[in-house]
Amino acid sequence: MAEIPKHHVPEENNTTSEKTGIQEEVPYLALDIGGSLIKLVYFSRYEQSPAEDHDNTDMMKALEHRSHPVHGGWLHFVKFETRDINQCLDFIKFKQLHCRVGTDMESKQKGIAAKIKVTGAGAHKFADLFMEKIGVTVEKEDEMDCLAIGANFLLKVIQNEAFTFIEGKKESVDINKNDLFPYIFVNIGSGVSIHKVAGDGNSELVDGTRIGGITCWGLGRWLTKCKSFNEIIELSKCGNTKRIDLFVEDTFGDREYVEKHTNKWTGPPNMNIGSFGKAISENKTLEDCNAEDISLSLLEMISHNIAQIASLNARIYGIKRIFFGGSFMKDNACALATLSSSVHYASKGTAKAMFLRHEGFVGALGALTSYENKHDLFIMDNDKMWKLP
């Protein structure tokens, strides 16, 4: 896989004063402001290595910063916590990302404020703050439309974007652009939305669940005293659900009987039939249990439930492919594994779970592509593209 060179200039060599962070060519910037996280996507002519950015922006608390080469420049993906909205605005200001966005020369001369595309619930909540702090108007983009548009963009344009997760391994999926539709797209962020995508500009929000990423982090915070959702994911890697959940083998005394008879209706002995079922025992207090086990049970419970609801929707609409996006999946092997196996189980093997590498940025990308004249930017040239590392 080709290495992405630092400061590579894919096309023409524009003058940019990188030391000050000022970019002369930043025609595109969009944000998705969710309940917990802000996802920011912007385009630049030059790559800026995350290391260098860190030097300049470490006071800005970006949780994540990665880049991907596209024709004519680079796409950058940056994440902040929503409660750090001011840090995010400082980041935009420092990099002057807002200066050339969404305004033409005539508007500029008339003193009309630039407009930036923002989606997610925070587009409404923070509109005044954007004007006050960086002097731009927020153009609110429909969150659900952006998710479907962003998913289509990623699946059609970015090579090796989709992958499966089988036996702990990511494997890229070749997407045939002419045979992509229909698919189910499930976005798991703070909330969960389930979309039926039948074509470009042809999508429908069909379902969701209130048991999503925010539930996982909220319950996890109370049950484990973890300081961040990432800590819960980290701890889950050493967890064992057998100490927290109830399994078929726990409820039947006779092991031999279980093995002989339970496949009919209750599933195999190791089938999980009650999340947090062992928490009912009188001699088991919360303090007796370790945070690793609780984290894993919580992640599995929530992932399995989402997979089940997504699979039922896939059955209703006769759809075989389910793509999952959203920040919940980021570095979350437990979620990937559970979603994969649970879709297989719930759909009786008829549907397949796949994942997007730019999982958290689907909505922001959808907003980014909603600028006019976006076509200049996104005409991709496969010969000049690098594969994602």
Place this chain on the structure above:
Amino acid sequence: MAEIPKHHVPEENNTTSEKTGIQEEVPYLALDIGGSLIKLVYFSRYEQSPAEDHDNTDMMKALEHRSHPVHGGWLHFVKFETRDINQCLDFIKFKQLHCRVGTDMESKQKGIAAKIKVTGAGAHKFADLFMEKIGVTVEKEDEMDCLAIGANFLLKVIQNEAFTFIEGKKESVDINKNDLFPYIFVNIGSGVSIHKVAGDGNSELVDGTRIGGITCWGLGRWLTKCKSFNEIIELSKCGNTKRIDLFVEDTFGDREYVEKHTNKWTGPPNMNIGSFGKAISENKTLEDCNAEDISLSLLEMISHNIAQIASLNARIYGIKRIFFGGSFMKDNACALATLSSSVHYASKGTAKAMFLRHEGFVGALGALTSYENKHDLFIMDNDKMWKLP
């Protein structure tokens, strides 16, 4: 509504020494031993008032004891905690419920142990204990078959068994026995099973969820320090989910905007979009929140999720009626209200949630009707029946 007379003898006047608890006519006894609760159903020629029973059996810790008149006698419904299995066996022994069950005169003379019908996972786990303590053989009945048979029995035989729950009120539903099928039956006990019932002896376990009663009690125990599941239900009556969950109105700053625009995709301002979503705030520890609010959020989260999964299954099979049973519903107004409204919402008004008054005893009744010659007992005469109080 007719009052049920104490010690009424619906048919002939048999000799029974009630003071000692010994019954001469107890041809039927069946149990459903679940993960948390034992449900016991037996028939007697005489009614025994719960008050009198209490005098004799208060050391036996029965959680619930009610009776229902049927042709030729009474059906009794008794509940114990599964961890109190020995109390339950003492109760059976004290009342000699096992003495005439499942054995004929010839077997008795040959010294062959009586057989009693037991369903639920505990049928396997406790079989040896039944032989050891009361000298009977356990005949294991398929739990899922028993649930469907029990639901059919209740809906066809017991008047006013089914009810709807609308605006806090129970309203009996007239069941047309000739237009009962197909229906979805959802049993919510420790675990959750979802059945498609297409006729007598024609049912299929189609789905379930690992987020059921045991999850509610397990998480509730850890989060609220409640001593019993009933305490969680009791507390929930004074709870407010607005302090625990995340709603559409919480994530949008501009109230006017919410009211104008959110109906399209996010639902109304008071729509719950993240269970335990407010638990993520840094300045909100578990200790800051009251047990009433947590109990209500937990019950609503779990009830809503079950209703959603049941409704999706109803859509898949094109079924309009969903009956809910299981001990989770007992005295649980929050569950009844949430299941009702969530089925309405998730099915877009096409399906209807209904509930069974003998909610926890469906499986045990299914086992009871699996004795041979059961038909003598269950030929009902509507003219001689009392309505349930």
